[in-house]
Amino acid sequence: MDNEYITLQKHTDSIYTSINITRNCHSKDQQVDKPLKETPITKQWPKILLTILLILSLAANVVLAVFLIFKSTELHIPAHFQSSNKFLNKPTLDHCSHLNNSSLECTACPEGWLQHNKKCYFFSTDSMNWTASRDFCITLGGHLVIIESKAEQKFLETVLRSKEGRRLSYWIGLNDIITEGAWYWVNNVPLDGSITYWGKAIIQQPEDWKGENTSGEDCAKLFKYSSSIEWHDDSCQKEHANVCETVSGMLKVYM
Ligand SMILES: *[C@@H]1O[C@H](CO)[C@@H](O)[C@H](O)[C@H]1NC(C)=O
Ligand SMILES: *[C@@H]1O[C@H](CO)[C@@H](O)[C@H](O)[C@H]1NC(C)=O
Ligand SMILES: *[C@@H]1O[C@H](CO)[C@@H](O)[C@H](O)[C@H]1NC(C)=O
Ligand SMILES: *[C@@H]1O[C@H](CO)[C@@H](O)[C@H](O)[C@H]1NC(C)=O
Numbered sequence: 001m002d003n004e005y006i007t008l009q010k011h012t013d014s015i016y017t018s019i020n021i022t023r024n025c026h027s028k029d030q031q032v033d034k035p036l037k038e039t040p041i042t043k044q045w046p047k048i049l050l051t052i053l054l055i056l057s058l059a060a061n062v063v064l065a066v067f068l069i070f071k072s073t074e075l076h077i078p079a080h081f082q083s084s085n086k087f088l089n090k091p092t093l094d095h096c097s098h099l100n101n102s103s104l105e106c107t108a109c110p111e112g113w114l115q116h117n118k119k120c121y122f123f124s125t126d127s128m129n130w131t132a133s134r135d136f137c138i139t140l141g142g143h144l145v146i147i148e149s150k151a152e153q154k155f156l157e158t159v160l161r162s163k164e165g166r167r168l169s170y171w172i173g174l175n176d177i178i179t180e181g182a183w184y185w186v187n188n189v190p191l192d193g194s195i196t197y198w199g200k201a202i203i204q205q206p207e208d209w210k211g212e213n214t215s216g217e218d219c220a221k222l223f224k225y226s227s228s229i230e231w232h233d234d235s236c237q238k239e240h241a242n243v244c245e246t247v248s249g250m251l252k253v254y255m
Contacts, residue, residue: 144173
């Protein structure tokens with residue numbers, strides 16, 4: 001996993017740009033104000049215009065004040081996110097915490113990804129086989145999800161439970177393609193036997209069922225079946241949705 005962060009100045013620039021725009025709006029308001037006072041045409045229009053201008057000017061001041069609170073920001077994004085324009089346009093900020101009284105640190109994920117514990121998760125809508133899913137996550141700057149804790153499993157279950165459908169399958173980054181029964185995550189780490197969520201609801205998993213393909217079932221998926229959500233092995237060439245994962249970006253705000 002890539003923990004190297006890069007500093008991006010662009011974000012800071014855009015905040016200052018916003019301040020300039022707000023200031024321009026404000027001075028424009030004042031210029032329009034004067035001729036109105038000198039030449040009153042009807043009784044109604046100046047009142048309405050002045051009210052609108054007053055509201056606009058108040059709004060501009062609020063916006064200006066909000067921007068001035070944040071003197072500067074640093075957006076640290078993982079190097080592998082650089083290709084994702086979506087990240088730069090609209091990062092989702094979450095889990096902000098105070099570093100001290102004058103700075104705040106938030107985690108950030110690309111638009112459309114969900115955040116949990118400084119990681120970002122993408123639930124695909126397209127279906128594809130396991131190999132294509134593995135490659136798909138890499139093109140997004142991540143990898144098929146690697147489930148390392150009960151908290152992470154519970155998070156995935158919560159997301160899946162919120163999705164409509166009685167039977168849903170999502171490929172995860174686990175397979176025993178090389179040696180039957182020797183399960184490895186996509187980062188080449190063997191499956192920790194104490195952190196597994198193999199299904200029991202229908203039949204004890206993994207079962208390496210050969211009914212559909214004589215080479216058995218060598219790829220793992222998260223399977224939502226009625227109210228249960230558990231791991232099942234399945235034929236790698238089957239097409240399912242998938243869950244990609246990557247480390248989140250960091251946004252530091254200095255006040
Ligand atoms: C607050 O934390 C930031 C980030 O770690 C640091 O750069 C800054 O110097 C700290 N400020 C104070 C007043 O300790
Ligand atoms: C942060 O601010 C609070 C309230 O103003 C103050 O009591 C506290 O000592 C400050 N902490 C630091 C580390 O400056
Ligand atoms: C059976 O699975 C293997 C390995 O995933 C695949 O190469 C093969 O095409 C599959 N066979 C059928 C009939 O789907
Ligand atoms: C997976 O899908 C890709 C793209 O459709 C295809 O090229 C590849 O042969 C498939 N692999 C398996 C094992 O089914």
